[in-house]
Amino acid sequence: MTMPWPVEPMMAATGDLPSDGEHWGLELKWDGVRVLSHVSADGVRAGGRRGGDVTGRYPELSALADLLPDHDAVLDGEVVAFEDGRPSFERLQRRMHVEHPDPRLIRLVPVRYVVFDILFLDGHLLYDLPYADRRALLTELDLAGSGPVEVPPYLHGGDGSQVEELLEFTREQHLEGVLAKRLDSPYRPGRRVDFWRKVKNFMTREVIVCGWKPGKGRREGGVGSLLLGEYDVKGMLGFVGHVGTGFTDRALDELYETLWPLRRPTSPYDEAVPREFAKDAQWVEPRLVGEVAYSARTRDGRLRFPSWRGLRDDKDPLEVTSEQ
Numbered sequence: 001m002t003m004p005w006p007v008e009p010m011m012a013a014t015g016d017l018p019s020d021g022e023h024w025g026l027e028l029k030w031d032g033v034r035v036l037s038h039v040s041a042d043g044v045r046a047g048g049r050r051g052g053d054v055t056g057r058y059p060e061l062s063a064l065a066d067l068l069p070d071h072d073a074v075l076d077g078e079v080v081a082f083e084d085g086r087p088s089f090e091r092l093q094r095r096m097h098v099e100h101p102d103p104r105l106i107r108l109v110p111v112r113y114v115v116f117d118i119l120f121l122d123g124h125l126l127y128d129l130p131y132a133d134r135r136a137l138l139t140e141l142d143l144a145g146s147g148p149v150e151v152p153p154y155l156h157g158g159d160g161s162q163v164e165e166l167l168e169f170t171r172e173q174h175l176e177g178v179l180a181k182r183l184d185s186p187y188r189p190g191r192r193v194d195f196w197r198k199v200k201n202f203m204t205r206e207v208i209v210c211g212w213k214p215g216k217g218r219r220e221g222g223v224g225s226l227l228l229g230e231y232d233v234k235g236m237l238g239f240v241g242h243v244g245t246g247f248t249d250r251a252l253d254e255l256y257e258t259l260w261p262l263r264r265p266t267s268p269y270d271e272a273v274p275r276e277f278a279k280d281a282q283w284v285e286p287r288l289v290g291e292v293a294y295s296a297r298t299r300d301g302r303l304r305f306p307s308w309r310g311l312r313d314d315k316d317p318l319e320v321t322s323e324q
Contacts, residue, residue, distance in 0.1 A: 003072055003120050005038045006051040008190035010076075015197040017167075018180055022158030025131065025183055026166060029176045029198060030114050031087040032080035033096050033314060037113070039064045039073045049314040056100045060148035061113055067143050076117035076187075081109055086173055089291075093251065093310040113149045119187055132183040154181075170201055177201045202293050206230075206312060206320045207240060207303075209288040210268050211281045212259060215252075222256045223247075226308070227277060229269060229286060231321045236270040238322075240301055242277055243292055246308035258311075259284050289315040 018024050035054060038045040044064045046055045055061070058079055081092035094109045095101060101109075118138050119126055126134055135154060143151045155166055157180060170177055177200040185195040207228040215224035225244030229237050247255075262284040267273060273281070292306040301322065 001120075001123050001125055003038060003040065003074055004125065004189075005045070005074065006047045007036050007074060007076075007119060008051060009034050009036060009049055010188050010190070010196065011192040012179055012181075012196035012198045013192055013194045014200065015180075015194065017163070017178075017199050018157065018197065021160065021163060022156075023182055023184070024157035024180045025135070025154040026157050026163060027116055027154045027179045027181065028152065028166075028170065029179050029200070030078040030080050031089045031176050032078040032092055032111075032114070035061075035077060035079045035113065036119075037061055037064055037075045037077070039068050039071065039075065041072075050316060052314075057095065057098060058111055058113070059101070059106065060111055063147045063149055064113075064143075067147070067149060068141065071141070072120070072122055073118060073141075074120040075115050076119060077113050077115035079111050080114050081111050086175065089309050090248070090251075097311065097313060111148065115143060115149060115151045116154075117187065119189075127187045127189070130184045130186070131181050134187070167199075175201065176204070203295070204291055204293050204309065205303075206289050206291055206315050207243075207306075208237070208286045208317050208320050209259070209284065209290055209311075210237070210239075210286050211283040212255075213242065213244075213277070213281055219252065223252050223259070226255070226290070227273070227281060228290075228292070228303070228306070229320075231318065233322065237268060237286060238271055238301065239269050239273050239277070241303040241306060243303075243306040243308045245306075246292070251308070251310070255311075258288065262287060286317055289313070289317055289320055 034049045036047045044062050046061050048054045080087045083091050118134050138151050143149050180197040182195040209226050210229040211227040212223045213225045215222045225242045227242050228240050230240050264283050264285055267283050268286045289312045291309040291312050294303040294306040296304045
């Protein structure tokens with residue numbers, strides 16, 4: 001069978017830890033960028049969540065050709081940048097938008113490819129194979145090593161004490177959470193399914209950047225805060241608040257350069273924006289997607305205490321809806 005390519009990844013639904021833990025496997029939720037890889041005698045290709053080619057962004061993935069010299073395979077995983085031993089989405093920002101990083105940037109911000117699924121191997125399509133069997137195949141391939149590729153083990157959810165230890169570890173390390181996956185689950189490309197569940201320590205969501213408020217003080221002349229939006233079920237672009245924390249000086253400078261060409265004279269929202277946010281706002285075309293962490297949502301849909309995490313060029317603005 002011909003290898004499928006490109007492949008849309010299967011997505012997890014947000015939920016609680018399942019009560020029937022013996023039927024589930026648990027993985028750390030890696031705070032990076034989803035990447036699928038195509039490995040063959042012709043080399044390695046890498047695709048993002050939306051199917052775009054990202055091979056040039058992550059030359060570290062070429063190591064897969066040496067790790068799988070006699071195999072044809074399609075792998076699913078996450079590209080992660082680490083800082084102090086923990087995944088750092090902020091650090092990854094320096095790599096995820098650079099098409100052909102130079103050697104200096106690769107040394108400054110190395111990435112690792114964390115592989116957690118296999119979808120095709122040597123003529124066999126594995127979509128209908130249970131998750132536990134696909135993970136067993138990954139283990140047999142022996143991809144783990146000292147290079148930029150790793151295959152972390154998963155934890156059987158039936159061991160209550162180990163599950164609690166894992167969850168406590170993610171909280172202590174300020175990690176995003178865990179992924180629970182049914183051991184008998186198939187792989188369904190392009191679908192969001194409830195037999196894969198994100199169990200989060202804190203909430204994150206995508207938002208559309210619709211404008212910015214000018215900075216004051218140290219931020220004068222640049223971006224002070226971003227005005228955020230999302231689409232409702234009718235396709236109307238609504239205001240969900242603003243974010244002014246979580247930025248590094250480098251991120252603010254890069255945002256200003258990115259947003260300046262997107263300026264427009266009128267608000268992109270399909271509703272009126274409260275005066276305190278609309279005053280002095282610089283509006284932009286709603287083309288950029290970012291990610292924020294937040295504590296809760298108010299009754300009128302505003303994000304409480306959002307903190308900026310970075311741009312997501314692997315997300316389409318039309319996917320950023322109130323139904324996330």
